[in-house]
Amino acid sequence: xxxxxxxxxxxxxxxxxxxxxxxxxxxxxxxxxxxxxxxxxxxxxxxxxxxxxxxxxxxxxxxxxxxxxxxxxxxxxxxxxxxxxxxxxxxxxxxxxxxxxxxxxxxxxxxxxxxxxxxxxxxxxxxxxxxxxxxxxxxxxxxxxxxxxxxxxxxxxxxxxxxxxxxxxxxxxxxxxxxxx
Ligand SMILES: Cc1cc2nc3c(=O)[nH]c(=O)nc-3n(C[C@H](O)[C@H](O)[C@H](O)COP(=O)(O)O)c2cc1C
Numbered sequence: 001x002x003x004x005x006x007x008x009x010x011x012x013x014x015x016x017x018x019x020x021x022x023x024x025x026x027x028x029x030x031x032x033x034x035x036x037x038x039x040x041x042x043x044x045x046x047x048x049x050x051x052x053x054x055x056x057x058x059x060x061x062x063x064x065x066x067x068x069x070x071x072x073x074x075x076x077x078x079x080x081x082x083x084x085x086x087x088x089x090x091x092x093x094x095x096x097x098x099x100x101x102x103x104x105x106x107x108x109x110x111x112x113x114x115x116x117x118x119x120x121x122x123x124x125x126x127x128x129x130x131x132x133x134x135x136x137x138x139x140x141x142x143x144x145x146x147x148x149x150x151x152x153x154x155x156x157x158x159x160x161x162x163x164x165x166x167x168x169x170x171x172x173x174x175x176x177x178x179x180x181x
Contacts, residue, residue: 001028001029001030002029002030002079002080002179003029003030003032003077003078003079003080004024004029004030004031004032004078004079004080004081004082004175005031005032005033005034005074005077005078005080005081005082005106005110006020006021006024006031006032006033006034006048006082006083006084007033007034007036007081007082007083007084007086007090007103007107008033008034008035008036008039008048008083008084008085009035009036009038009039009083009085009086009087009089009090009103010036010038010039010041010042010087010089011039011085011086011087011122011123011165012042012122012156013085013122013156013164013165014039014042014043014085015043016084016085016165016167016168016171017033017048017084017085017165018043018047018048018051019168020082020084020168020171020172021033021048021051021052022051022052023168023169023172024172024175025051025052025053027172030054031052031054032052032054032055032056032057032074032077032078033045033048033049033052033054033056033057034056034057034058034074034102034103034106035048035056035057035058035103036058036087036090036101036103037058037059037101039058040058045057045058057070057074057102058102059101059102060102060105070102070106071099071102071105071106071109072106072109074102074106075106075109075110075111076109078106078110078115079115079179080115080116080117080118080175080178080179081107081110081115081116081117081118082117082118082120082171082175083103083107083117083118083119083120084118084119084120084122084148084165084166084171085120085121085122085165086119086120086121086122087121087122087123088121088123088127088128088130088132088133090103090104091119091121091133091136091137091140092132092133092136094107094119094136094140094145095135095136095137095139095140095143096136112143112144116146116178116179117144117145117146118145118146118147118148118171118174118175118178119137119140119145119146119147119148120147120148120150120165120166120171120174121133121137121147121149121150121163121165122150122163122164122165123150123155123163124155124157124159124163125155125159125160125161125162125163126159126161127163128150128161128162128163129161129162146174146178148166148170148171148174149162149166150162150163150164150165150166151164151165151166151167151170152164
């Protein structure tokens, strides 16, 4: 059983993150989900709470907070960090160490020597191929993140190419490989 922190950003593919959270929970993992504020506009965090049986977080300020410093508590709790789906915006924030929301902050507070980190992009193929996104992903890999490459196919906006979030089964296999290695 692994304590998996699942970071979810505002992509149309976040329904797959819900499936992944459910599958990992059924595997026996303890899963905590952290949604960006924009992800929480696309879907209620309660959905992730329902499939994991654990509280989902979006913000560490105001009524939603659990403790004095949720970013530190969650970072210490995690044995693996999976960011899926990762938007272009979130990839940019992670690559530049921007600690301007709960997910970005706890990602910095996680000790990379102890906790494997997996990032799974999801976006329009033109966005995915863009120089800034590719630069930011290369930087994350350089920083020790493992990249779960997107699938090639038709995305929600009907363009075709690499950019579809990897299917939950592939995400799960990538996580297991990372934990086993
Ligand atoms: C319905 C919808 C779907 C979106 N899907 C994606 C996506 O798949 N990938 C992406 O990079 N941005 C996508 N966006 C744009 C992001 O939501 C936007 O860049 C946002 O600022 C990202 O916020 P976050 O990274 O904090 O979650 C989408 C926006 C909307 C409204």
